[in-house]
Amino acid sequence: MPRLFLLLTLLTYALSLASYLRFLYAGKALAGRLGTVFLGLGLVAHYFALLERSRGLHTVPYHDLYGSLSLFGWLLALTYLGLEFYHRQRSVGAFVLPFILLFFLSAHLAGAGSDRLPPTQAHGVVFAFHVTLSILAYAAFALSCVLSAIFLLENRLLRNRHLGDVVWRLPALDLLERMSQSSVLIGLISIAIGTVLGFIWVDRLTGQYWYYDPKYAVTLLVLLLYAVYFQLSRTSNWRGARASRLNIFNFIVVILSFTVVNLYLSHSHRYF
Amino acid sequence: MEIVLVGLNHRTAPLDVRERVSFTLEQARRAADELRSRGLLEESLVLSTCNRSELYGVPPETSHECAPGLSSFLSEFHSVRPDVLNGLLYQHYDRSAVRHLFRVSAGLDSQLLGEAEILGQVREAYRFAHEQGATGPVLNRLFQGALETGKRVRSETELGTRPMSVAAAGVKLAERVFGKLADRTALVLGAGTISEQVVSTLRDRGVAHLFVMNRSRDRAEVLAQQFGGSVLDWGNWENALLTPDVVVCSISAEEPILPRKVLEQAMAARSNRALFLMDLGVPRNVEPAAADLYNLYIYNIDDLTEIVEQNRHARESEVPRAEAIVDEHVGKFLSWQASVELVGLVDALRSRIREERAAFIRARLDGMTLLHPGERERMETLMDELLEKLLVEPAERLRGEKELRRKIQNVEALRDLFLAKKDKL
Numbered sequence: 001m002p003r004l005f006l007l008l009t010l011l012t013y014a015l016s017l018a019s020y021l022r023f024l025y026a027g028k029a030l031a032g033r034l035g036t037v038f039l040g041l042g043l044v045a046h047y048f049a050l051l052e053r054s055r056g057l058h059t060v061p062y063h064d065l066y067g068s069l070s071l072f073g074w075l076l077a078l079t080y081l082g083l084e085f086y087h088r089q090r091s092v093g094a095f096v097l098p099f100i101l102l103f104f105l106s107a108h109l110a111g112a113g114s115d116r117l118p119p120t121q122a123h124g125v126v127f128a129f130h131v132t133l134s135i136l137a138y139a140a141f142a143l144s145c146v147l148s149a150i151f152l153l154e155n156r157l158l159r160n161r162h163l164g165d166v167v168w169r170l171p172a173l174d175l176l177e178r179m180s181q182s183s184v185l186i187g188l189i190s191i192a193i194g195t196v197l198g199f200i201w202v203d204r205l206t207g208q209y210w211y212y213d214p215k216y217a218v219t220l221l222v223l224l225l226y227a228v229y230f231q232l233s234r235t236s237n238w239r240g241a242r243a244s245r246l247n248i249f250n251f252i253v254v255i256l257s258f259t260v261v262n263l264y265l266s267h268s269h270r271y272f
Numbered sequence: 273m274e275i276v277l278v279g280l281n282h283r284t285a286p287l288d289v290r291e292r293v294s295f296t297l298e299q300a301r302r303a304a305d306e307l308r309s310r311g312l313l314e315e316s317l318v319l320s321t322c323n324r325s326e327l328y329g330v331p332p333e334t335s336h337e338c339a340p341g342l343s344s345f346l347s348e349f350h351s352v353r354p355d356v357l358n359g360l361l362y363q364h365y366d367r368s369a370v371r372h373l374f375r376v377s378a379g380l381d382s383q384l385l386g387e388a389e390i391l392g393q394v395r396e397a398y399r400f401a402h403e404q405g406a407t408g409p410v411l412n413r414l415f416q417g418a419l420e421t422g423k424r425v426r427s428e429t430e431l432g433t434r435p436m437s438v439a440a441a442g443v444k445l446a447e448r449v450f451g452k453l454a455d456r457t458a459l460v461l462g463a464g465t466i467s468e469q470v471v472s473t474l475r476d477r478g479v480a481h482l483f484v485m486n487r488s489r490d491r492a493e494v495l496a497q498q499f500g501g502s503v504l505d506w507g508n509w510e511n512a513l514l515t516p517d518v519v520v521c522s523i524s525a526e527e528p529i530l531p532r533k534v535l536e537q538a539m540a541a542r543s544n545r546a547l548f549l550m551d552l553g554v555p556r557n558v559e560p561a562a563a564d565l566y567n568l569y570i571y572n573i574d575d576l577t578e579i580v581e582q583n584r585h586a587r588e589s590e591v592p593r594a595e596a597i598v599d600e601h602v603g604k605f606l607s608w609q610a611s612v613e614l615v616g617l618v619d620a621l622r623s624r625i626r627e628e629r630a631a632f633i634r635a636r637l638d639g640m641t642l643l644h645p646g647e648r649e650r651m652e653t654l655m656d657e658l659l660e661k662l663l664v665e666p667a668e669r670l671r672g673e674k675e676l677r678r679k680i681q682n683v684e685a686l687r688d689l690f691l692a693k694k695d696k697l
Contacts, residue, residue, distance in 0.1 A: 174451045
């Protein structure tokens with residue numbers, strides 16, 4: 001049964017990617033709508049795949065790398081779909097879907113890990129929300145990074161006056177910028193709530209509100225950097241390529257926070 | 273049932289001839305009426321645009337001789353000597369007439385490949401003729417097919433998507449930067465023909481505010497009035513460049529009107545808010561060195577011409593796909609036409625057989641005096657049953673099986689085979 005959902009998810013995401021690509025290159029509106037429909041179906045199938053996993057674990061599946069990656073992919077897809085509906089723009093789908101697929105594939109197909117993990121102290125609703133919201137925030141930041149990268153690419157083509165076929169299909173620069181800002185806003189709100197929940201949980205667990213983990217400092221830095229981006233990207237002087245570069249830089253910091261900080265410095269944050 | 277088309281277009285006739293035989297709406301209505309009242313056509317439709325004048329119709333008889341009648345009608349209607357139109361008119365029947373119309377409506381027959389206006393013009397001509405009652409079942413179906421073809425070609429191919437004029441390419445590029453231009457401001461420097469084209473395109477794309485600046489204020493005012501903009505004083509760059517998102521310049525001047533320094537100051541004053549500059553002047557109105565300023569997008573006439581050229585190639589490469597859609601719809605229409613004709617043919621055959629049977633029985637059974645009336649009735653019924661059985665099944669299959677109808681290409685031959693000339697529909 002779990003395999004069925006995995007295969008279904010893979011199939012629908014792949015079909016969605018194919019449709020979005022067709023929409024981008026051939027400009028067929030129907031292909032774009034199909035992309036959205038398949039992505040929606042993929043989200044549902046992926047949800048059930050995650051649900052299967054959580055039944056085995058009795059919590060949201062973030063206790064291992066595979067579950068975290070898969071959850072990340074799912075939240076990325078969810079955030080993207082939300083943005084697509086809000087901004088009514090489908091040509092970004094072809095750029096986002098490969099990442100969703102990548103996270104899904106690396107999580108589930110490279111080996112699903114063991115279903116049973118050594119019991120940890122990390123349980124409860126507050127903790128579950130802390131992790132889920134944080135992952136949602138990082139998914140939103142990742143999405144906004146992709147949007148900024150497309151912005152820089154298109155901006156470069158337009159500034160150098162080398163227009164290929166794709167330029168006519170990409171969203172307008174202005175829209176890419178607004179999509180990126182909305183995505184960062186989602187990320188900022190979720191990471192703020194997620195972090196507060198994290199502190200509350202630690203407080204309940206240990207009775208002390210603050211014990212030092214380098215992850216705190218990095219997370220606060222990330223929050224600050226994105227707040228700066230959000231503010232600057234709406235001022236004329238920074239609007240455009242500068243803000244987009246800053247946004248990409250921010251995401252590099254996020255990746256560092258995942259890798260160097262989690263692996264070598266933090267005690268309590270293994271995967272996110 | 274046949275379709276006939278007589279007309280001329282930009283390929284066959286020079287402009288002065290096209291002007292002389294073009295129809296106003298009122299003339300089109302009158303011509304369509306006259307064609308029917310004179311008995312030339314049973315259904316009629318006049319399609320007249322700046323590039324073509326065409327008469328479509330369904331003649332009362334299946335004869336190939338109605339086209340010359342339509343040609344002379346055309347010259348008579350417009351009081352043009354017939355020899356002027358000699359060799360300029362084309363005539364098409366049935367399949368080739370259908371194909372011609374579908375290609376026209378797809379934009380494949382247009383001077384500017386894939387242009388969008390023609391579909392609207394076909395729709396208008398059809399709506400007009402339909403309201404007037406000039407069209408019938410055949411032309412209705414034909415023009416609905418043409419509109420469907422045109423719509424599909426536009427939605428499924430890129431035949432009409434890329435801008436094909438310098439003005440349109442520039443405005444489309446500005447939309448790449450700003451998205452919809454609805455809440456944007458444009459400033460136009462110069463009031464010549466090119467400026468007018470760009471202003472008109474900008475207005476079409478819904479630009480919110482329009483400012484015009486020209487050395488001679490009078491001409492600027494004419495242009496501003498025509499398109500609902502306001503005039504700014506020449507030379508006050510600081511103010512003029514503060515608000516607009518799109519600036520179009522086409523001024524003939526030896527030196528750049530907008531040197532780098534002016535633009536640098538302007539961008540600083542705007543806090544680097546993005547500015548799209550369309551430089552259509554030769555020599556250039558914008559100093560090329562300004563291209564590296566932050567958030568400034570500069571396109572000159574050569575850049576835009578190159579884009580138009582690329583787009584032309586892109587459009588041409590879409591022609592086979594568009595032609596395939598046209599062919600599909602021509603096939604669809606012809607198979608509809610054939611089905612109507614075939615069903616009509618079978619019905620005619622049945623009524624003819626019924627008549628034949630009555631005559632046959634009269635001739636053969638009248639002599640058989642020993643036959644009991646009951647038996648005679650029974651024989652008649654049996655005969656009827658046999659004949660019906662022979663014909664009902666093919667008739668049902670013709671109604672139901674599309675593929676079969678498509679295979680039967682020549683209904684005319686079938687009719688000749690089974691029905692004597694006098695029985696033709």
